[in-house]
Amino acid sequence: MTNAVALPALAPPRLASRRVTRVLKGAAGVLLLLAAWQISVPLVGLGSYFYPSPSDVAAAFVDLMRKGILPVYFADSMLRYVAGLSAGAVLGVAVGVLIGLHRGIAVTLSPLLKFLFAIVEVAWIPIFVVWFGYGIKTIILALVYVVFFPVLYNTLVGVRTAPQILVNALRSLGANRWQVLRYAIVPSALPGIITGLRVGAGFAFRGLVFAEIIAAKTGIGYLIFEGTQTQQTARTIVGMIVMGLTWLAIDLCYLRPLERATIERWGLTVDAEQRT
Amino acid sequence: MRMRLPAMATAVIVIVLGGWWAEAQWASHRKLASLGNLDPRGSYEIRLDFAPERFHQLRLQEAGRLVEVRERTVFMMDVEPAALRAIAGEYWVEAVSRWNRS
Numbered sequence: 001m002t003n004a005v006a007l008p009a010l011a012p013p014r015l016a017s018r019r020v021t022r023v024l025k026g027a028a029g030v031l032l033l034l035a036a037w038q039i040s041v042p043l044v045g046l047g048s049y050f051y052p053s054p055s056d057v058a059a060a061f062v063d064l065m066r067k068g069i070l071p072v073y074f075a076d077s078m079l080r081y082v083a084g085l086s087a088g089a090v091l092g093v094a095v096g097v098l099i100g101l102h103r104g105i106a107v108t109l110s111p112l113l114k115f116l117f118a119i120v121e122v123a124w125i126p127i128f129v130v131w132f133g134y135g136i137k138t139i140i141l142a143l144v145y146v147v148f149f150p151v152l153y154n155t156l157v158g159v160r161t162a163p164q165i166l167v168n169a170l171r172s173l174g175a176n177r178w179q180v181l182r183y184a185i186v187p188s189a190l191p192g193i194i195t196g197l198r199v200g201a202g203f204a205f206r207g208l209v210f211a212e213i214i215a216a217k218t219g220i221g222y223l224i225f226e227g228t229q230t231q232q233t234a235r236t237i238v239g240m241i242v243m244g245l246t247w248l249a250i251d252l253c254y255l256r257p258l259e260r261a262t263i264e265r266w267g268l269t270v271d272a273e274q275r276t
Numbered sequence: 277m278r279m280r281l282p283a284m285a286t287a288v289i290v291i292v293l294g295g296w297w298a299e300a301q302w303a304s305h306r307k308l309a310s311l312g313n314l315d316p317r318g319s320y321e322i323r324l325d326f327a328p329e330r331f332h333q334l335r336l337q338e339a340g341r342l343v344e345v346r347e348r349t350v351f352m353m354d355v356e357p358a359a360l361r362a363i364a365g366e367y368w369v370e371a372v373s374r375w376n377r378s
């Protein structure tokens with residue numbers, strides 16, 4: 001007969017309550033910032049053109065919504081963003097896989113790509129405007145340029161670090177080039193591709209603002225620019241806040257889950273939740 | 277499981293866009309109901325909730341020839357029916373009536 005010894009239960013910290021605590025702490029930080037901002041407005045004593053209060057910004061937001069300006073600008077920006085991000089990602093993955101698989105192409109393209117990588121997208125926008133005029137083409141091209149490089153380099157790393165043993169095993173089983181790519185190289189490159197996409201998506205968001213300031217007559221970037229031009233600084237701040245919140249939503253709802261799912265399925269087995 | 281959030285976010289976006297589109301169709305139908313048959317290239321008074329800004333003038337110029345802006349009303353010529361329906365669907369357009377240019 002054995003006596004069972006009851007060990008004290010070591011309950012793992014509950015994920016849900018941890019998340020709630022994190023959200024509450026984050027919200028407290030935002031509220032603290034807003035309170036400090038509101039209190040500082042009379043102390044600073046400048047007009048709303050120089051230093052609008054949170055209530056001015058809220059009023060500007062309501063006004064922009066009532067007049068239908070913000071929804072249209074937001075939709076235009078998102079359309080350009082999704083188009084540029086998609087095209088840049090597809091191009092980056094394609095070129096990355098190509099360079100990763102062919103040493104000769106890598107040697108030929110490497111100096112050119114390094115050279116182009118050094119030229120920021122803002123420098124290209126005036127040239128794009130000359131070639132394609134103001135509007136969506138120029139903006140999408142600028143975004144493609146921004147997204148292309150992080151996706152390319154991360155894809156390249158993923159392709160080059162594909163386990164050789166797996167590639168050899170597939171080849172010895174009679175797999176053709178396409179099957180090796182499909183079953184060994186692309187799956188092992190996927191975590192890198194998704195990481196590149198996440199980085200590129202962040203860069204593209206910044207690029208979108210630059211491009212819209214220079215080459216558009218609508219969009220959130222244009223709103224940010226137009227606000228200061230028309231002495232409606234509160235509108236500029238609305239644009240900035242919308243930009244920030246949209247990025248948080250995209251990252252939270254799409255990029256982070258996608259990266260987590262990819263890493264769990266094809267990459268490292270660490271819980272991505274712990275890393276953030 | 278991990279992709280539940282993206283799926284839900286996409287569903288919310290689709291529902292919001294669908295609702296927006298349906299509301300615009302309904303609003304357009306409601307605002308133009310009293311006009312009867314629309315002229316192939318008609319003249320109209322577009323009344324807004326507020327004095328139009330540059331954004332609204334540019335948007336209206338895409339629909340036809342903007343002739344004049346008087347306080348909250350924009351006077352337009354050469355507006356095709358499809359363009360007028362699109363304009364009337366905007367929630368910031370309060371009312372649309374024929375413009376008798378006499």
